[in-house]
Amino acid sequence: MVGKLKGQYGSGIREASSYLGQNYLVVEPAIIFELLQILRDGEQFDYCVDITAVHYPEREKQFDLLWILYSFSKNERIRVKIMIADGETVPSATPIWATANWLEREVFDMFGIRFDGHPDLKRILLPDGWKGHPLRKDYGIIQQDQEWVKANLGIESGQ
Amino acid sequence: MLDYITSYLGSNTTPGQAGNVFWALVYIMVVFGGISVAVMAMNWLERKALAHFQIRLGPMRVGPHGLLQPIADAIKLMTKEDIIPSEADKFVFWIAPLIILCASFAVYIVVPFGPTHAITDLNIGILFMLGVSSLSVLGVVMAGWASNSHYPLIGALRSSAQMVSYEVAMGMAVVSAILMTSLHGLGAYGVGTGTSGTGTLSMIGIVQAQYEQQVWFLFKFFPLGFIAFGIFAIAMVAETNRAPFDLPEAESELTAGFHTEYSGLRWSLFMLGEYAAMIAVSSIAVTLWLGGWYRPFANALTGDTWDLVFSLFPGFTFLALAVIAFVGVVRMPKHPYFRVQTIGLAGFGIVLGLIGLILFAPPVRDRIQDIFWFVAKVAGFMYLYIWYRATFPRYRFDQLMKVGWKVLLPIGIGVLILTAILGVVL
Amino acid sequence: MTEHTITDPKTPDAKTSKATKYVSHLELGEPDKTFLDSNELIINMGPQHPATHGVLRVILKLDGEQVLGTECVIGYLHRGVEKIAENRTYTMFNPYVDRMDYVAAVSNGLGYCEAVEKLLNIEAPPRAKYIRVILTELNRLASHQLWLGTHALDIGAMTPLFYTFRDREEILKIFEKYCGARLTTHAFRIGGCQYETYEGFERDVIKFLDFVPPKIDEYEELLTTNRIWLERTKNVGVISKADAIALGVTGPVLRASGVKWDLRKAQPYAAYSDFDFEIPIGQNGDTYDRYSVRMEEMRQSLRIIRQAVEKIPEGPIMAKVPKVMKPPVGEIYHSIEAPKGELGYFIVSDGSTQPYRVRVRPPSFVNLQALDIMVRGALVADVIAVIGTLDIVLGEVDR
Numbered sequence: 001m002v003g004k005l006k007g008q009y010g011s012g013i014r015e016a017s018s019y020l021g022q023n024y025l026v027v028e029p030a031i032i033f034e035l036l037q038i039l040r041d042g043e044q045f046d047y048c049v050d051i052t053a054v055h056y057p058e059r060e061k062q063f064d065l066l067w068i069l070y071s072f073s074k075n076e077r078i079r080v081k082i083m084i085a086d087g088e089t090v091p092s093a094t095p096i097w098a099t100a101n102w103l104e105r106e107v108f109d110m111f112g113i114r115f116d117g118h119p120d121l122k123r124i125l126l127p128d129g130w131k132g133h134p135l136r137k138d139y140g141i142i143q144q145d146q147e148w149v150k151a152n153l154g155i156e157s158g159q
Numbered sequence: 160m161l162d163y164i165t166s167y168l169g170s171n172t173t174p175g176q177a178g179n180v181f182w183a184l185v186y187i188m189v190v191f192g193g194i195s196v197a198v199m200a201m202n203w204l205e206r207k208a209l210a211h212f213q214i215r216l217g218p219m220r221v222g223p224h225g226l227l228q229p230i231a232d233a234i235k236l237m238t239k240e241d242i243i244p245s246e247a248d249k250f251v252f253w254i255a256p257l258i259i260l261c262a263s264f265a266v267y268i269v270v271p272f273g274p275t276h277a278i279t280d281l282n283i284g285i286l287f288m289l290g291v292s293s294l295s296v297l298g299v300v301m302a303g304w305a306s307n308s309h310y311p312l313i314g315a316l317r318s319s320a321q322m323v324s325y326e327v328a329m330g331m332a333v334v335s336a337i338l339m340t341s342l343h344g345l346g347a348y349g350v351g352t353g354t355s356g357t358g359t360l361s362m363i364g365i366v367q368a369q370y371e372q373q374v375w376f377l378f379k380f381f382p383l384g385f386i387a388f389g390i391f392a393i394a395m396v397a398e399t400n401r402a403p404f405d406l407p408e409a410e411s412e413l414t415a416g417f418h419t420e421y422s423g424l425r426w427s428l429f430m431l432g433e434y435a436a437m438i439a440v441s442s443i444a445v446t447l448w449l450g451g452w453y454r455p456f457a458n459a460l461t462g463d464t465w466d467l468v469f470s471l472f473p474g475f476t477f478l479a480l481a482v483i484a485f486v487g488v489v490r491m492p493k494h495p496y497f498r499v500q501t502i503g504l505a506g507f508g509i510v511l512g513l514i515g516l517i518l519f520a521p522p523v524r525d526r527i528q529d530i531f532w533f534v535a536k537v538a539g540f541m542y543l544y545i546w547y548r549a550t551f552p553r554y555r556f557d558q559l560m561k562v563g564w565k566v567l568l569p570i571g572i573g574v575l576i577l578t579a580i581l582g583v584v585l
Numbered sequence: 586m587t588e589h590t591i592t593d594p595k596t597p598d599a600k601t602s603k604a605t606k607y608v609s610h611l612e613l614g615e616p617d618k619t620f621l622d623s624n625e626l627i628i629n630m631g632p633q634h635p636a637t638h639g640v641l642r643v644i645l646k647l648d649g650e651q652v653l654g655t656e657c658v659i660g661y662l663h664r665g666v667e668k669i670a671e672n673r674t675y676t677m678f679n680p681y682v683d684r685m686d687y688v689a690a691v692s693n694g695l696g697y698c699e700a701v702e703k704l705l706n707i708e709a710p711p712r713a714k715y716i717r718v719i720l721t722e723l724n725r726l727a728s729h730q731l732w733l734g735t736h737a738l739d740i741g742a743m744t745p746l747f748y749t750f751r752d753r754e755e756i757l758k759i760f761e762k763y764c765g766a767r768l769t770t771h772a773f774r775i776g777g778c779q780y781e782t783y784e785g786f787e788r789d790v791i792k793f794l795d796f797v798p799p800k801i802d803e804y805e806e807l808l809t810t811n812r813i814w815l816e817r818t819k820n821v822g823v824i825s826k827a828d829a830i831a832l833g834v835t836g837p838v839l840r841a842s843g844v845k846w847d848l849r850k851a852q853p854y855a856a857y858s859d860f861d862f863e864i865p866i867g868q869n870g871d872t873y874d875r876y877s878v879r880m881e882e883m884r885q886s887l888r889i890i891r892q893a894v895e896k897i898p899e900g901p902i903m904a905k906v907p908k909v910m911k912p913p914v915g916e917i918y919h920s921i922e923a924p925k926g927e928l929g930y931f932i933v934s935d936g937s938t939q940p941y942r943v944r945v946r947p948p949s950f951v952n953l954q955a956l957d958i959m960v961r962g963a964l965v966a967d968v969i970a971v972i973g974t975l976d977i978v979l980g981e982v983d984r
Contacts, residue, residue, distance in 0.1 A: 098828075
């Protein structure tokens with residue numbers, strides 16, 4: 001499978017290996033949408049388990065964005081990873097898997113990564129007017145949007 | 160004045176018919192008080208019985224076995240803050256529970272607890288009863304509208320649709336029972352020729368017709384009477400918005416339906432109205448199909464001996480209740496903490512026993528008999544209400560309508576037609 | 586670019602539409618100031634509502650009783666579990682996972698411990714695995730019992746709730762005797778179990794196994810053949826196989842739609858490969874099928890527990906785990922079959938004592954997305970039934 005994909009995309013696939021028995025691909029952001037599409041249609045990864053991100057503030061491309069996919073017919077899991085810089089947008093996977101909707105909203109909410117073509121990209125767990133994206137490493141654990149807390153809860157601080 | 164009061168005692172009729180205002184007022188007081196007490200008792204019984212269905216104990220703290228719980232609840236509800244939502248239509252909001260309460264209690268004017276134990280006997284008694292009891296829809300709609308809130312509005316709409324549609328099926332069943340009063344009842348059973356051939360709408364008349372025809376309408380033209388009764392029994396549960404037809408106040412969907420915004424005393428008026436309506440429709444069922452105040456086998460087991468045997472039932476019932484109370488006393492924990500409760504329960508048992516003994520006295524037992532049988536039959540229905548609530552899930556709105564219009568109504572019409580045919584042919 | 590389409594279950598032949606349209610999302614126009622005049626009614630179900638199982642808020646767009654659309658507003662219970670994880674050591678974070686799906690705390694703990702064990706490249710000893718299976722399956726049973734009671738209560742049947750709570754109590758007693766806690770148990774540790782089973786543990790479990798099957802029959806007696814129950818659940822909240830997969834729903838909801846997939850069989854973890862059990866599936870993907878799948882799952886859980894208790898090996902219960910846990914740099918995704926579906930942990934280690942990132946893939950969160958497609962065109966009462974049948978726990982949805 002990897003060989004086939006590599007043949008198709010060449011250097012688009014930067015890394016394909018496995019760690020602790022789990023396969024993953026690291027690919028260029030440019031081909032991600034097509035690749036996900038092919039993985040679903042051609043390779044039968046029909047179930048999108050999760051979409052999530054990891055923040056590395058010291059890197060130039062700050063975010064790892066991950067799709068964890070599963071194939072019912074092959075009983076196989078794969079992780080697809082791209083690296084993007086802060087402010088870069090990624091095509092939304094909602095046309096491929098409906099489940100990507102809320103998962104992408106959560107990534108947006110927590111990391112501030114925007115998805116192009118998402119039908120309703122807004123905060124999901126935090127309230128709409130909140131400032132900041134809490135799962136970024138520069139967001140402190142007891143930090144909160146004091147302004148929002150004051151305006152909406154009428155208290156000085158939530159702590 | 161005194162003559163006016165005593166003059167009624169000789170007459171063998173209801174105070175309304177005798178035209179005696181004083182006694183009519185006394186009866187009204189007694190009935191109103193009695194129903195209120197019955198509602199409280201029902202409240203306690205429902206909580207207790209439901210709890211035991213559900214492997215719980217129910218109220219146990221206020222009084223022995225929670226006997227004083229309804230009183231505590233009443234005090235709580237009366238002293239609670241009365242909240243009227245600021246956006247509500249104040250006047251309509253205020254009057255809605257009163258309408259429901261009046262509608263449910265006005266029905267009791269014609270309920271015959273005995274041949275003379277009714278406030279009055281209207282010659283259109285059953286019509287009056289159906290008409291007045293359906294007025295409570297108005298109260299429900301007003302409550303839902305006046306609250307000016309989504310959930311009550313949906314609750315009120317559901318409720319009005321439901322009550323109106325089930326009234327139709329209910330009406331069919333009632334008409335077939337009324338029809339039976341005019342039909343000779345010969346044929347299959349071959350007994351009873353006493354009827355005149357003219358029917359009656361009077362509640363007392365209907366009961367007497369059953370006595371004269373020597374058959375409860377439940378068993379007349381078997382299974383027609385039975386089916387009509389079944390339709391009524393289902394429709395009356397829907398009519399009073401009780402499980403499994405409790406959509407208007409479906410807790411899990413509409414929080415509390417049309418009375419979501421009500422609290423305190425006003426809310427308790429809704430509850431009082433609901434329970435009073437339950438007792439009222441059960442009384443209709445008892446009157447129409449179960450021989451009203453007549454004891455079981457009023458025609459089959461006649462003679463002085465049987466009369467005596469059946470007249471002892473009220474007394475024995477109360478003695479049995481007293482025995483249950485004393486069993487409770489014996490089983491009460493011996494810890495000093497429970498002393499007051501034990502004494503209270505024993506006192507309650509003694510009171511019940513005394514009432515039982517009084518009921519054995521010949522003058523009392525002769526007069527109380529019909530009331531006892533009537534209440535006993537109604538109590539059976541009340542138990543059914545609790546039983547339904549413990550057992551059934553709730554219908555969905557469209558299914559409820561389907562049952563009403565597509566099942567009960569056609570069957571009701573069919574039963575009505577067949578009753579008429581059978582009555583003429585046989 | 587081809588777009589994946591979802592068939593509208595209400596009009597399967599006529600119209601197909603974009604999949605994304607069906608994920609809980611509403612275009613809310615003007616606030617309905619004069620709602621009494623309009624045909625469309627927007628009501629807020631929750632966040633404080635008896636049937637939303639916590640603090641879920643569902644905005645319903647209604648035409649009379651018919652649901653035109655829904656939007657779920659979640660996050661009321663958001664505690665930032667994933668953020669907390671980044672500031673705790675691997676061991677310290679272990680109790681936190683119990684607070685997500687608090688009715689199946691043991692399953693959460695199992696998933697986390699196994700994920701970290703994989704990252705550390707250690708394996709729990711066989712006896713620990715068996716204890717884990719027994720407790721996890723007991724917890725599955727408890728979770729399903731709680732679901733059944735509340736689901737039935739939502740549909741209007743009060744009594745099953747008390748029966749299920751009575752029987753769930755027996756499970757909680759076993760938990761309490763084993764680790765001292767009833768709900769948020771923190772039963773497992775990374776590398777095995779902290780506590781050896783108490784004296785008479787097997788006896789208690791066997792006693793429970795004999796006690797509970799007639800009780801499950803009793804629930805079924807109250808519901809399975811009840812006409813009203815059938816009418817309320819059959820053909821309600823239907824979700825087709827394709828939709829279920831596209832929406833990523835897992836667990837009993839997926840199985841009721843006809844996908845025979847259970848992580849315990851597909852990718853066995855703990856000691857599940859040692860046991861013989863069936864995966865119940867449904868055909869129609871309606872509420873009734875989900876109900877029967879879960880009922881059958883309870884029985885299968887009993888089967889697993891019985892085999893585990895009978896075969897439980899002797900031996901140590903804790904693997905050799907370093908005092909200070911410093912997993913090598915790397916990342917791991919490990920998932921287990923929690924009572925609600927696939928519960929996954931994605932852990933990134935930077936070689937320090939604290940995880941660099943912990944991502945929890947919560948089954949309830951993903952399953953809740955399917956609410957909209959399941960209730961469009963249905964009635965208000967069905968929304969209640971569907972929320973109940975999805976078996977969500979808001980602690981897990983919001984984390």
